Amino acid sequence: MEIHALHSEAWGRLNSLRSRLPHALLIAGRPGIGKFDLAMYFAQSMLCEQAGDDFAPCGKCLPCGWFLRKNHPDFRLLQPESEKEHDRASASEVASPADDAVSDKSAGKKKPSRQITIDQSRALDDFLHVGAHRRGARIVLVHPAEAMNRATANSLLKSLEEPSEGALFLLVSSEFSRLLPTIRSRCLFVPVALPEAEKCEEWLHRSGVGKDAKNWLALAGGSPFLAAQLLKEEQGLLEALLAELLKKTKFDPLGAAASLERAVKADKRRNALKRAIELMQKWLFDLFLACKGLLPRYFLAHVEVLRHCAAASSAENILAFNRKSLEYRLFCEQPVNSRLFLEEVFLNYAALFVTRRRLPCQVQ
């Protein structure tokens, strides 16, 4: 399944604009749904010289070849340096652009920037002021648009205010409210909706996600690209966490902390502790739903365990612990003793099931 079939509605909207194309589109929607891939596909189709009736790029003509080899002279991709190291750019839609560039002092080298820099924006000047190499448009794709810092955004704003003839800007964003209002106002908004679950599952199957596609999709809140990323990158953390949570109400908090700490240390990606807490927050959300007699949103395969745990606790206490988990999520971005931190987390989690009284962490 091609990306335009997954997002047929947004694709139709993009195609309807071809005859009166504005100079900037803001392609926006939830993280992890494939907006970047859709925007890239649209850009390729705009440059393709043998596109089909549905505007799908042929993939065979000379411009398609250039585009697929990432050297089309009429296309520029503006993205943070950190994105270039990612295997799949679409998966990076879910990375938080709020995490700015930092120096990896321990490694003695600077980490790739997580922002789009003003130098990248300035480098567009020549591109925008010379004619197209082919007969088509000159396209600049900015992803994620919210990764532009203020200086970059202001620089880009000038290009949007005085658009070069034949230039098209595609801004892709999961957090468009963070963009400068002056930038937003110069773009035509193209929303990309969450695809239907059936289409997502089919897309995941075709992408090699096996029989658990439905469960991974649920864990990703229905976002197919995020589901594929979770499967690829979060399996170790998830298995370690579930190994403890599935012990229901009788587990050893200190042992659970030790086990999860091992998984966190074995994880080579950044913010492993924070990501583990985020998984736990999803579990808490489902636990709260179970308390209310509702089906889980994220952990579809564990309805019975959730119900069992919910029966031993209360919605009030789960909400209180969930509020505490928001603090944990912020706290674990700092350098912390991960063992002590996780011991506190699991001791508080275990306390959910020993009393129905108000927890110490509950806000009075």
Ligand SMILES: [Zn+2]
């Ligand atoms: Zn083509």
